[in-house]
Amino acid sequence: MNQEWFSTAELAGLPGISKYQRGVRLVADREQWKSQPRAKGKGLEYHLSSLPIETQAFLLKQQAPSKIAVIPAAEESKDFSYDPQDLWTHYDSKPQKQKDEAERRLRLLLQVMTLVEVGGMTLTNSFNNVATQNDVSARTIQGWTTGKPGIKLYERQDWLAALIPGFVGRLATANCDDDAWEFFKADYLRLEQPAATACYYRLQRTAIENNWTIPSLKTIERRIKTIPHSIRIFQREGEAGLMRLFPAQTRTVQELHALEWINGDGYQHNVFCLWPNGEIDRPKTWFWQDIYSRKILGYRVDFSENTDTIRMSFGDIVDQYGIPEHATIDNTRAAANKWMTGGVKNRYRFKVKEDDPLGLFPTLGVKVHWTSVYYGKGHGQAKPIERSFGVGGIGEVVDKHPKFAGAFTGASPMAKPENYGKTAVPIEVFLETLQQEITAWNAKTGRRTELGGGVKSFDQVFNESYEISVIRTAKPEQRRLWMLTAEAIKVQKDGSFTLDAGKAAGKGRNRYHAPDLFEYVGHKIVVRFDPEQLHETAYAYTLDNRFICETSCIESTGFGNTEAARSFNKNRQRFVKATKIAAKAEVQMDAIEVANQMPLIEASETPNPKVVRPLRAEPRLGRPVPQPQLTEQQQLNIADFQAEFNQQKSKIAAISEDPRTRYRRWVNLDKRAHDGQQLTAVDQKFWAMYQKGSEFKTMQQFATDFEGFDIGVEA
Secondary structure, eight states: OOOOEEEHHHHTTSTTSOSSHHHHHHHHHHHTOOEEEOSSSSSEEEEGGGSOHHHHHHHHHHHSOSSOTTSOOOGGGGGOOOOHHHHHHHHHTSOHHHHHHHHHHHHHHHHHHHHHHTSOOOHHHHHHHHHHHHTOOHHHHHHHHHSTTOGGGSOGGGHHHHTSTTOOOOOOOOOOOHHHHHHHHHHHSSTTOOOHHHHHHHHHHHHHHHTOOOOOHHHHHHHHTTSOHHHHHHHHHHHHHHHHTSOOOOOOOTTOOTTSEEEEEEEEOSBOEEOTTSOEEOOEEEEEEETTTOOEEEEEEESSOOHHHHHHHHHHHHHHTOBOSEEEEOOOTTTTOHHHHTTOTTOOSSOOOTTOOOOHHHHTTOEEEEOOEETTEEOGGGOGGGGGGSTTSHIIIIITOGGGTTTBOOSSGGGOOTTTTSOOEEHHHHHHHHHHHHHHHHHOSOOOSTTTTTTOOHHHHHHHHHTTSOOBOOOGGGHHHHHSEEEEEEOOTTSEEEEOTTTTTTOOOEEEEOGGGGGGTTSEEEEEEOTTOTTSEEEEEOTTOOEEEEEEEEOOOOTTOHHHHHHHHHHHHHHHHHHHHHHHHHHHHHHHHHHHHSOOOOOOOOOOOSSOOOOOOOOOOSOOOOOOOOOHHHHHHHHHHHHHHHHHHHHHHHHHHOHHHHHHHHHHHHHHHHTTOOOOHHHHHHHHHHTTSHHHHHHHHHHHHOTTOOOOSOO
8 A cells, every 4th residue: 555644635525534624633633643744735644544444445445456465365255245235234234333343343454454565564464463452363353354254255345344243145045946935925915914934834735735845934034024025014914004104294383373273083981981871881082182282172971972072072162262263083974974064065974965054163164174094094193182092191091090990991802900890980970080180181291292392281382372362252142053953854834843863862753843934834944952952942044054943842742631632722722813913913003004104295286287178068878877776784784894994994093093002012023033033024114113213212211210011012
C-alpha cells in the first residue's frame, strides 16, 4: 500500500466520514485520531489505522487488489460462492454486539495487511505481531483469513459482513423433488392455516406412493421462509391479513375543536348483571366519544346494542353539550337504521324508500361518516373509541371493579376466572359504578394523546376548546326528535293510525287518534313515540318533519265491558256535538267577519247626460202572468219561515255586536295557537286583525281589572 496518511480534503465524503472538512476535524479531535502536520501546506493528516472501519475498507479497496495477493486461495474456493445481498442481510439481522465483534476482527486483519503490504513483513510474522499487541491468538487471526471459508474468498468491501460470527455462506441443501415441494406448498398455504407438522406428515405418506425425495421437516420449514412474507400472509390469512401488514395511517386532530366530530361504538361488558325482569345477562353499553379530546360524552346501557340506546345516548350529548357537526359510526343494523340515518344517501343498509322519514342525524344537520369495511371485515382503526376498549381501557377499570367481584365473566370462554358465575350484580349498582368510573376516566391526567401531551386529562382538553368554540344548541321542541322513534304510518278514514312498535316487545299493536288528523286521511305521516310508553301520547309529523298534533292512545276493552261502551259512546257524542257547534260558529263568524272587514264605499256623483230620451209606454203583448193561489195553510208556513229567518238574523247581529263574545273567541283562538293546534284561515285572520283594534285593548284591560270575568267559554 502506497499511502498511510490522509488529509481532511481527501477524507471528506468517504464512507463513514462527514462530507465537510470541518466535520472531519471535529470527529478527529473528539476521537483523538493519530495525526501529524502535513508535509505540504497547512493542517494535519491522519493515519489509516485511526479512521473508521468503513473508511479503511474503502481506501483499501481503492489502493489494493480485490483479493489478498499474499494469501493463496485454497482449493475449496472452486466450490464456494456467496450472494453479497444475503451476506449483508445476514449482517443487518445480527445484534450490535456481534457487529462490534466483526469490526474488531476487521481492524486486526487490516493491521496484518498493513504490516504485510507496507512494512514488507511476512504473513506469519504479521499474524504473530498483531496477536501479541492485541492479546489475541495468532491462530485465531489466521483462521479468520484461511478458515472454512476465510475472508480470502470474499471481496474487500464484504469483509466486515463476512466476519460476523456464525455466517457460513451458501451451503449445499438437501434434495427435494419439485412435485413434493409443490404438494407441500399447496397444502400449507391455505386459509385453514394447517400446521407444518401435519402438512409434512401428509407429504411423507404421499412421497412413499410417488417415490419422491423429500428433506427433513426443518429443511422444509427453512425453505418455506424463502417465500416472501407478504405472500405467505395472503395465502394463509387472506386479504384481511394482508391489509394488516400495511402501516396504519396517522391522523391529526389539531384542526378540529371540541364537539365538532364524535364517534360511537358498542361494548359488551364482561359482568353478569341482575335485570329488573329477573334475567341475568351481560349488559352492553353504547358510548359516544369526542374525537378531538377523546372524552366520553354520553352512553346508555341495555341488553343489547339497539337503536334506542344509540338515540337516547345521542340525545344526552345534545342536551348537555350541543349538536356535533360530524359523527362516525359502524354500518351495523343498529347504528345505520332509518330512525337514525334515514335520508342519508350512502347508507348502504336496509331498503331505501322515498317516503322514509328523515333520520335524527340529517334532521339535526349531522354529517354521517361510515367506518370502512375491507374484505368483509370492519376497520376498527377508523374509530378512536376502539382504543378505549383495549388493554387498560373500559374493560379494565369497570368490568374488574371491586364491586363486581364474583360477577366477572372473563374476556373469553377460555379466560374464565375461578369464581365464574358466583354472583350477579344488580343493574342499579352496575349503572352507579359505571357513572363513577366514566367520570374518573375523563378526569384522569397524564393522557398520552396528541393534545394531552402526557399532562392533561380528557376533561381539560375538551373544556379548553369547548369554551372558545362555536357550538350549535337544540331547541326544547327538538327533544322529540331523539326522545321518540319515527315511522311512516298511513292515517285511516276515522283519523286514527296503528303502530306495530309494540309487537316486538309482546305489547301488541296500538291505535292513536286526534281530530287534527282528518286533514291527512289517506296520507302517510311520521309518528314519534316512546317505545317504553306506547299507551300514552304520540306525536304526529308530516313526512318533511312539520309538527301536526299530539295523539292519544285508544286502549282496547273487553267485549262485554258495558262501562267502557258507555264511556266510548259519551265521548263520541261529545265529538259530534262539538263539531256541529264549531261548524255553525265557523259559518256564522265567516259571514260576520267578511261583512265587518269590507270597506264603506261612498256613492259617486252622477253627471248630467248630454242627450236624453223620453220614456214611452211599451205596448202590452200577450196576456198577464197568472199568480199562484195559496191555501191558508201555505200562507201560514211562509209566515213562520220568515219569522224564523228574521230571528236567526237578529241572533247573528247580536253576536257580531257583542264585544265580550268577540274577545272570548280571540282568547280561545290564542290558546289553541300556543298549544300547537291548527287554525283555519278564517280563524287566523280574525286572530290577527282583532288584536289590532281598540276594542281588543279595552276588553283586555277589562279582563285584567276584573279577575272573575269569564273568558273560557267558547264563542
